[in-house]
Amino acid sequence: MTGIRNPEALVLGAGGTVGFGVVGALLEVGSPVLAVGREGARMDALAQHFADEPGLTLLPSGCIRDDQDAARLAKTVRKRKRPLRAVFASLASPWESGRLLDRPADFLRRKLELDLIPHLAAARHLLPLLAESNETAHYILIGGPHAERGWAGYGHASITAAAMRMLAQVLHEEANAMGVRVQMLSVDQPISTPANECNACAEWPSALAVGRCAVSLLSRTGVAAAPIVTYSSERARPPEKTLFSDFPATPWTAADHGRDC
Numbered sequence: 001m002t003g004i005r006n007p008e009a010l011v012l013g014a015g016g017t018v019g020f021g022v023v024g025a026l027l028e029v030g031s032p033v034l035a036v037g038r039e040g041a042r043m044d045a046l047a048q049h050f051a052d053e054p055g056l057t058l059l060p061s062g063c064i065r066d067d068q069d070a071a072r073l074a075k076t077v078r079k080r081k082r083p084l085r086a087v088f089a090s091l092a093s094p095w096e097s098g099r100l101l102d103r104p105a106d107f108l109r110r111k112l113e114l115d116l117i118p119h120l121a122a123a124r125h126l127l128p129l130l131a132e133s134n135e136t137a138h139y140i141l142i143g144g145p146h147a148e149r150g151w152a153g154y155g156h157a158s159i160t161a162a163a164m165r166m167l168a169q170v171l172h173e174e175a176n177a178m179g180v181r182v183q184m185l186s187v188d189q190p191i192s193t194p195a196n197e198c199n200a201c202a203e204w205p206s207a208l209a210v211g212r213c214a215v216s217l218l219s220r221t222g223v224a225a226a227p228i229v230t231y232s233s234e235r236a237r238p239p240e241k242t243l244f245s246d247f248p249a250t251p252w253t254a255a256d257h258g259r260d261c
Helices: 017-028 041-049 067-079 105-115 117-131 155-176 207-216 254-260
Strands: 002-005 008-012 033-036 056-058 084-089 137-143 180-186 228-230 250-253
Touching (some): 008 017, 017 033, 017 084, 067 117, 105 155, 117 137, 117 180, 137 207
Parallel strands (some): 033 056, 084 137, 137 180, 180 228
Antiparallel strands (some): 002 250
16 A cells, blocks of 8 residues: 655744744645744644644654754654655744843853854754755745844844854855755744734734745745745735645655654
């Protein structure tokens, strides 16, 4: 007995606001999703919200802080013996307000360790895994609106976001030879959430809209493969077809099905 297995997509930071939206957008287009995030209430809420979705798998890898965590995650994903075609990385520490000049220098070092180094560690170990695919694979980072200009009261966040933007451009160039397309989706407006809906502006996107825009980058007929792509509401519309109309089917055996699902 044979069947078809669709490629999986891995979401890092799935318990966060944007990560939640990416998970929803992937499930919406029929993609199996591997969700990784810090264990706790947010991941529990994710599991409960999508409890009826058989395509969602929560991996017990927790958050990524360094090479060791990333290597462990890559090993876990490889053991699934299913094709991985996309990684979405939405990793960031909680915002802390305050003037940068009022903080010790170690504060900025710590923010870089929390908000930049995990992205590099994840890419180092997951890009080779994506490169094993016979099709073009995608690595999508998601960044905020404060990378191009200083954000008053959150200067440290602007510095780390600018560094992440450059990291995306460097990875874009270096991963090209591996057959992996690295891009960063730059979201230039705050995210509208139930918590801020009373003060949210009409143009603020929802987390699902951001997720849909990020997923649209997997299309082979979409935006040119620029390293930085700005969020567009045009690309955040509900999908009209499943994602895997763009991907060839992969045969698998009934034994594979029992092991992986």
